[in-house]
Amino acid sequence: AQSVAQPEDQVNVAEGNPLTVKCTYSVSGNPYLFWYVQYPNRGLQFLLKYITGDNLVKGSYGFEAEFNKSQTSFHLKKPSALVSDSALYFCLRSGNTGKLIFGQGTTLQVKP
Amino acid sequence: DTEVTQTPKHLVMGMTNKKSLKCEQHMGHRAMYWYKQKAKKPPELMFVYSYEKLSINESVPSRFSPECPNSSLLNLHLHALQPEDSALYLCASSRGGAETQYFGPGTRLLVL
Numbered sequence: 001a002q003s004v005a006q007p008e009d010q011v012n013v014a015e016g017n018p019l020t021v022k023c024t025y026s027v028s029g030n031p032y033l034f035w036y037v038q039y040p041n042r043g044l045q046f047l048l049k050y051i052t053g054d055n056l057v058k059g060s061y062g063f064e065a066e067f068n069k070s071q072t073s074f075h076l077k078k079p080s081a082l083v084s085d086s087a088l089y090f091c092l093r094s095g096n097t098g099k100l101i102f103g104q105g106t107t108l109q110v111k112p
Numbered sequence: 113d114t115e116v117t118q119t120p121k122h123l124v125m126g127m128t129n130k131k132s133l134k135c136e137q138h139m140g141h142r143a144m145y146w147y148k149q150k151a152k153k154p155p156e157l158m159f160v161y162s163y164e165k166l167s168i169n170e171s172v173p174s175r176f177s178p179e180c181p182n183s184s185l186l187n188l189h190l191h192a193l194q195p196e197d198s199a200l201y202l203c204a205s206s207r208g209g210a211e212t213q214y215f216g217p218g219t220r221l222l223v224l
Contacts, residue, residue, distance in 0.1 A: 094211075
């Protein structure tokens with residue numbers, strides 16, 4: 001079965017430092033992978049996606065993610081974290097039916 | 113424009129009330145979705161409409177009744193809800209299949 005895992009419930013980073021939010025996916029079919037961010041009491045905002053092609057995907061707000069087929073990972077990265085990046089981040093994959101398979105979410109806390 | 117709008121933003125209702133949530137998109141998307149989200153958890157899919165027809169019902173209780181009057185509008189009719197139905201209700205739309213889903217800001221529902 002298709003699945004997505006985010007191994008960390010929370011990631012703490014100091015402002016200005018690089019950040020990584022981890023995501024791994026199950027090997028089943030061609031993974032269409034996405035990252036979304038959710039600020040408190042708001043909907044999910046699309047950050048970036050991997051369908052095919054270049055393994056390094058650039059997205060909104062300076063975020064990027066690297067698709068690694070051998071490690072079945074799709075980690076979200078940013079070179080320099082901002083306090084305003086503090087939010088809940090979801091990694092997910094899409095199946096052909098349109099259903100999204102969500103990771104459990106990772107809370108990113110960026111401290112000044 | 114990737115905006116999905118939802119009204120109302122907040123809703124408080126008693127267990128005997130009837131209310132409706134509304135969602136609207138003008139991106140020409142053919143697929144629209146309802147999700148339910150509890151605090152700090154990933155959204156759970158409830159319903160999917162494709163070309164204005166219900167294509168997926170994730171075994172949602174009949175006290176939730178979706179409606180798609182036209183390709184831009186999606187409603188969720190609520191009747192005889194339970195306190196455990198209190199959650200953030202998110203609407204999303206996409207071009208269908210594995211395409212990116214764009215989420216609205218959600219309706220925060222409290223059932224007393």
